[in-house]
Amino acid sequence: MAQYSRVSGTVGLITLLNPPVNALSAAVRQGIVDTLDKALSDRKVKSVVICGHNGKFCGGADIREFSSPLTGPPLIPLIQGVESAAKPVVAAIDGVALGGGLELALGCHYRIAHSKARLGLPEVHLGLLPGAGGSQRLPRLIGVPAALDLITTGRHVTGAEALQLGLVDKVTDRNTVDEAVKFALSVADQPPNSRRVSTFPCPRHPDLDALFEGAMQRVRQRARGALAPVACVQAIRAAATLPYAQGMERERELMATLFTSGQARAQQYHFFAQRAVGRWSMPSGARWDTTKPGAVHKAMVIGLGTMGRGISVALVQAGVSVVAMETNEKQLMEAKQAISSMLERGAKRRGVAPALDKIRYSWNMEPAADVDLVIEAVFEDMALKKKLFQQLSALCKPGTFLCSNTSGLDVDQLASETRHPELVVGMHFFAPAHVMKLLEVVYGSRSSPQAVATAMELGKRMGKVSVAVGNCRGFVGNRMLKPYLEQAFFLLEEGTTPEFVDQVLEEFGFAMGVFRMSDLSGLDVGWRVRKADGLLNVSEGHSARIRQGCRYSPLGDLLCEQGRFGQKTGRGWYQYDKPGGRVAKPDPWLHGFLEKFRTQHGLVAHRIDHQEVLERCLYALMNEGFRILEDGIAAGPEDIDVIYVLGYSWPPHRGGPMFYAGMVGLQKVLERLEHYHQEHPDIPSLKPCNLLRKLVVNGSPPVHKWREFLKKPQSQL
Ligand SMILES: CCC[C@H](O)CC(=O)SCCNC(=O)CCNC(=O)[C@H](O)C(C)(C)COP(=O)([O-])OP(=O)([O-])OC[C@H]1O[C@@H](n2cnc3c(N)ncnc32)[C@H](O)[C@@H]1OP(=O)([O-])[O-]
Structure with missing residues (x-):
C-alpha cells in the first residue's frame, strides 16, 4: 500500500509501504493510483514527492506475483499517469531504486537520490527486460551506450554515478526526503511539460548499427543461449529508432515473449533460491534463526597460494583484520605483493582507500593464538592438513573456529585431530576467492551450530552466498562434477572429440566446456587426487579401463604422464601457442592418441550425437x-x-x-x-x-x- 500526507503546506508526500523493499505489489500499485489522485485533486498541493518507507525507495515489481495472473492496476499506465501529472512529481530515492522502482522514478519529473542509494534495471537477471517503459525512457534520458550497459548487465550504480550519467537531477548526503520536499517546493510553479522523459528525443549516435551489433555480440558471448539480454538490446534499439509509442509496443511484445519463457521462470527461481539457502538447517535440527554466530574481528589465513591470497583479500574487504601466513619466505613476499595489488585494484574500483593496514604477514603460526577464526588453505594433502589442525588446536585461544578450505576432504578427520571438534567446519571457496560469489560451508558430524552460523555469516559479510552442506567426498559441487567429467572421458573413448563435447556443453550455456575447463584449471590437480586414492595402480590381470570394480578412463592420467597439464604447459586436451596461452586449438596429436587408445583397447569408435553428449554428461x-x-x-x-x-x-x-x-x-x-x-x-x-x-x-x-x-x-x- 501507499501512505499519503501533505507536508510543508503544499507538497503531497506519497510513501510506498511494503516491507522489506517496498516492492510494487498490487496493493502498492493501487495505493499509488489512489494517493496520486488525492494529491492531484487537492488544490492546496502544488507538487508531489514519492518516497519509500524505511529508507528504501523501491525494489521493483513484486516478483512473487509473477507466477499468478495480474491483479490490481498495471504498472505501465500507472507510470504514464505519474508522468502526465500536471503538477511536478519528484522521486526521493533512498536505499534502492531497482527495476520497476527505477521505472517509476523515470516517470517522475525530477529525481533526487542519496549519494549511497543503488539504482539499476536488473530485470535481465530475472530473465526479463525493464518492461514498464524502462527500456524506452532510460536511453532517452542517458543516451543509448549508457542505457545498453546498465540494462544488459543489470548492474547497480550509486547515486553519485547516477548523477554523472544524468539519471538523477541531484544527489544528497542528507535526508533525501527532506531534500526532495525542498526541491519540490522550489519547482512548484514550473509546469512539468518539458520534464516528461517519454517526450525526449533519443540522443543521436553517429553509428547506431555498429553500436547495436557490438552490443549484441557482447551479450551473446556473455550469456550463451539466454533470451533476456538479446531482448534488452532489441528493446533499446526500438527506443533509438522508433517513436515512443511504437517503442513501447515493441517493449510489450518482447516482454510477453520473455515472461512466458522457461528462462524467466528459471532465473526467478534462482533469485529466490539464493535467498532460501540462507535459511539453513542441520540434521541436528539446529537452524539459521535459532543460532547466534560468533564474532569474528580477527582471522588468520594459512597458505598463501592462489586460494589463500583471494581469501585474505575477501576477508580484508569485509572489514576483518587478517594475519596472512606462509612458511616459505620467498612465497610470503610474493603473496604480500600480490595481495596488496589486489586490494589496491579492488579499492580503486569501489572508490575507497585500500585497507592495507588491515592485513599483516607472518611466516610462523604464533599469531594464531590471538585470532577468532583460522582458515587453512594449504595443499589438498590430508596428512599436511591434519598436522596443521593438531598444531592449531594446541595454539589457539579457547573458542577459535578452525576452518579448512578443502575442496573435498573429510572434515570429520580434520576435526578429530583437534581438542574441540565442534569448532571445526569446512569453508570451501571458489577461485578466484575474492571474486566468486559461492561459499560451501561444510558441517562435519561434530561441528557445532555456532561454528556453522559463524562461517555462514562470515561468508555473507564477504559478499558471498553461503550454502551449508554435509560432509562427504567432494561435498556437493565436486561430488557432482565427478560423474560429469567421467562421462566426458568415456565419450572420448567411445568415439567423439574434446571439441565436440565442449561445443555441445557451450551451446547448452556453460561458459566453457568440460575439456577447456580442465585445461584451464590444470589436469594435474585431478591426477594428484586419483594418485592419492590409489586409482593409478592397475591390478594385475585387469583391464586398464577398470578400477576398483568399475569402469575407469585412464585418458587423463595418460595425458599427465606426457606432461600435458593443460594451459600452463601449452598442451592438454587442446594445444596452445605457448605455455600459459589461452586460445585452445584442436590438437591433431590428441586425435591420433585417441585413435591409438581405442585400437589398443579394442574399442570401435561410433558416432556420438549432440543429444547423447548432453544427456550422458x-x-x-x-x-x-x-x-x-x-x-x-x-x-x-x-x-x-x-x-x-x-x-x-x-x-x-x-x-x-x-x-x-x-x-x-x-x-x-x-x-x-x-x-x-x-x-x-x-x-x-x-x-x-x-x-x-x-x-x-x-x-x-x-x-x-x-x-x-x-x-x-x-x-x-
Ligand atoms: C511490468 C514489470 C516490469 C518490471 O520492469 C519488472 C521488475 O521490476 S522485476 C524486479 C526488479 N527488481 C529486482 O530485480 C530487485 C530484486 N531485489 C534485490 O536485488 C535485493 O532484494 C535488494 C537489493 C532490493 C535488497 O537486497 P538485501 O537487502 O540483500 O535483501 P534480500 O535480497 O535478502 O531481500 C529481502 C527480501 O525481500 C524480497 N525481495 C526483494 N526484492 C523483491 C522483489 N522485487 N519482489 C519481491 N520480493 C523481493 C527477497 O525475496 C527477500 O525475501 P525473504 O523472504 O526475506 O527471503
Missing part, C-alpha cells in the same frame, strides 16, 4: 544431485542449484541442475538414465537413484515440493 550429474538429496548432504534442491550456478558456471537461465531436471521432465530423465545404464552397466553413476524413481512414482512434483519426499532431518537436540 548432464543426467549423470543430475543423478548424483538426487543422491546427494537422498543422503541428506544438501537440504534441498535449491542448495544444489545455487552451488552449480554460482560456483560451476551452470547457465542461470536454466535454473540449476535440479531445476533443469524438472524442466526436462523427471520421467524423461529417468528413462534416459535407464537406457544409458542398460548400455553401460559398468558405470554406476548412470544407475537412476531411488529418490528420482520415488519422485516419478509420485507424479513428478515440481521442484519446490521435493523436500516433502526427503528424509526428515532427525533432531538430536
Whole structure:
C-alpha cells in the first residue's frame, strides 16, 4: 500500500509501504493510483514527492506475483499517469531504486537520490527486460551506450554515478526526503511539460548499427543461449529508432515473449533460491534463526597460494583484520605483493582507500593464538592438513573456529585431530576467492551450530552466498562434477572429440566446456587426487579401463604422464601457442592418441550425437544431485542449484541442475538414465537413484515440493 500526507503546506508526500523493499505489489500499485489522485485533486498541493518507507525507495515489481495472473492496476499506465501529472512529481530515492522502482522514478519529473542509494534495471537477471517503459525512457534520458550497459548487465550504480550519467537531477548526503520536499517546493510553479522523459528525443549516435551489433555480440558471448539480454538490446534499439509509442509496443511484445519463457521462470527461481539457502538447517535440527554466530574481528589465513591470497583479500574487504601466513619466505613476499595489488585494484574500483593496514604477514603460526577464526588453505594433502589442525588446536585461544578450505576432504578427520571438534567446519571457496560469489560451508558430524552460523555469516559479510552442506567426498559441487567429467572421458573413448563435447556443453550455456575447463584449471590437480586414492595402480590381470570394480578412463592420467597439464604447459586436451596461452586449438596429436587408445583397447569408435553428449554428461550429474538429496548432504534442491550456478558456471537461465531436471521432465530423465545404464552397466553413476524413481512414482512434483519426499532431518537436540 501507499501512505499519503501533505507536508510543508503544499507538497503531497506519497510513501510506498511494503516491507522489506517496498516492492510494487498490487496493493502498492493501487495505493499509488489512489494517493496520486488525492494529491492531484487537492488544490492546496502544488507538487508531489514519492518516497519509500524505511529508507528504501523501491525494489521493483513484486516478483512473487509473477507466477499468478495480474491483479490490481498495471504498472505501465500507472507510470504514464505519474508522468502526465500536471503538477511536478519528484522521486526521493533512498536505499534502492531497482527495476520497476527505477521505472517509476523515470516517470517522475525530477529525481533526487542519496549519494549511497543503488539504482539499476536488473530485470535481465530475472530473465526479463525493464518492461514498464524502462527500456524506452532510460536511453532517452542517458543516451543509448549508457542505457545498453546498465540494462544488459543489470548492474547497480550509486547515486553519485547516477548523477554523472544524468539519471538523477541531484544527489544528497542528507535526508533525501527532506531534500526532495525542498526541491519540490522550489519547482512548484514550473509546469512539468518539458520534464516528461517519454517526450525526449533519443540522443543521436553517429553509428547506431555498429553500436547495436557490438552490443549484441557482447551479450551473446556473455550469456550463451539466454533470451533476456538479446531482448534488452532489441528493446533499446526500438527506443533509438522508433517513436515512443511504437517503442513501447515493441517493449510489450518482447516482454510477453520473455515472461512466458522457461528462462524467466528459471532465473526467478534462482533469485529466490539464493535467498532460501540462507535459511539453513542441520540434521541436528539446529537452524539459521535459532543460532547466534560468533564474532569474528580477527582471522588468520594459512597458505598463501592462489586460494589463500583471494581469501585474505575477501576477508580484508569485509572489514576483518587478517594475519596472512606462509612458511616459505620467498612465497610470503610474493603473496604480500600480490595481495596488496589486489586490494589496491579492488579499492580503486569501489572508490575507497585500500585497507592495507588491515592485513599483516607472518611466516610462523604464533599469531594464531590471538585470532577468532583460522582458515587453512594449504595443499589438498590430508596428512599436511591434519598436522596443521593438531598444531592449531594446541595454539589457539579457547573458542577459535578452525576452518579448512578443502575442496573435498573429510572434515570429520580434520576435526578429530583437534581438542574441540565442534569448532571445526569446512569453508570451501571458489577461485578466484575474492571474486566468486559461492561459499560451501561444510558441517562435519561434530561441528557445532555456532561454528556453522559463524562461517555462514562470515561468508555473507564477504559478499558471498553461503550454502551449508554435509560432509562427504567432494561435498556437493565436486561430488557432482565427478560423474560429469567421467562421462566426458568415456565419450572420448567411445568415439567423439574434446571439441565436440565442449561445443555441445557451450551451446547448452556453460561458459566453457568440460575439456577447456580442465585445461584451464590444470589436469594435474585431478591426477594428484586419483594418485592419492590409489586409482593409478592397475591390478594385475585387469583391464586398464577398470578400477576398483568399475569402469575407469585412464585418458587423463595418460595425458599427465606426457606432461600435458593443460594451459600452463601449452598442451592438454587442446594445444596452445605457448605455455600459459589461452586460445585452445584442436590438437591433431590428441586425435591420433585417441585413435591409438581405442585400437589398443579394442574399442570401435561410433558416432556420438549432440543429444547423447548432453544427456550422458548432464543426467549423470543430475543423478548424483538426487543422491546427494537422498543422503541428506544438501537440504534441498535449491542448495544444489545455487552451488552449480554460482560456483560451476551452470547457465542461470536454466535454473540449476535440479531445476533443469524438472524442466526436462523427471520421467524423461529417468528413462534416459535407464537406457544409458542398460548400455553401460559398468558405470554406476548412470544407475537412476531411488529418490528420482520415488519422485516419478509420485507424479513428478515440481521442484519446490521435493523436500516433502526427503528424509526428515532427525533432531538430536
Ligand atoms: C511490468 C514489470 C516490469 C518490471 O520492469 C519488472 C521488475 O521490476 S522485476 C524486479 C526488479 N527488481 C529486482 O530485480 C530487485 C530484486 N531485489 C534485490 O536485488 C535485493 O532484494 C535488494 C537489493 C532490493 C535488497 O537486497 P538485501 O537487502 O540483500 O535483501 P534480500 O535480497 O535478502 O531481500 C529481502 C527480501 O525481500 C524480497 N525481495 C526483494 N526484492 C523483491 C522483489 N522485487 N519482489 C519481491 N520480493 C523481493 C527477497 O525475496 C527477500 O525475501 P525473504 O523472504 O526475506 O527471503
